Amino acid sequence: MGKAQPFVVVVDDDESVSRAIKRLLRSIGVAAESFASGEAFLEALPSIRSYHPACVILDVQMPGLNGLEVQRRLAGSGLPVIFITAHDDIGIREQALSAGALAYLRKPFDDEIFFRAVRSALGME
Template identity: 65%
Template sequence: MVKSSRIVAVVDDDESVCRSIKRLLLSAGIGAETFVSGEDFLDALSAIPSFFPDCVILDIQMPGINGLEVQRQLAPRALPVIIITAHDDITVRERAIASGATAYLRKPFNGSDLIKAVELALGSGPGQ
């Protein structure tokens, strides 16, 4: 199990998805903070210097700044990014992976698959 001091940022414009993922992560002993837009998340990163999540779960399709743009802006921080999306597009998938996404999951996804992806992104997966 991942140390509880680890925090994952969940960025999805669907509040119910944010709540569900947060509950799932908490059940696995992983802390989570949720954001309903890319702008809110990026603003929190700029405004709160002590806020530095260990991993980010990003939805692709959001109003305003989409997940791929958030991922691009996060690149200098070297944060592990897991992409989640309801609209699987091979071009988008390839772009996300090429930009460093550690996982790409299509909604609806299996909760255990997301937990495994988060644990691997945090460097605490099986055999780590």
């Protein structure tokens, strides 16, 4: 029996952004699931024993828990984090990267840079 295909979680309160990212991921053979909030994602994570995303793509600015808070709560999980944001604040970028984020991409981002970050997170490069 083959190894299960890795999947990525997209956490963004903008449904059109989530759909676009999932479409990009499918184009490189990566499955994705999306959540509209950090709270919804964090609630789902421990509730399903076999639920192990290979990477999480977080928006920085969301109602409720922002992306940095979700990243903080994931600390120690070993789950790679890639940030996407429309608000490129150098202080937030530094905070995200110093906390271990693999990438911090400003929307709209270059698809090839996004693909490289995802492939790196999934160990495909």
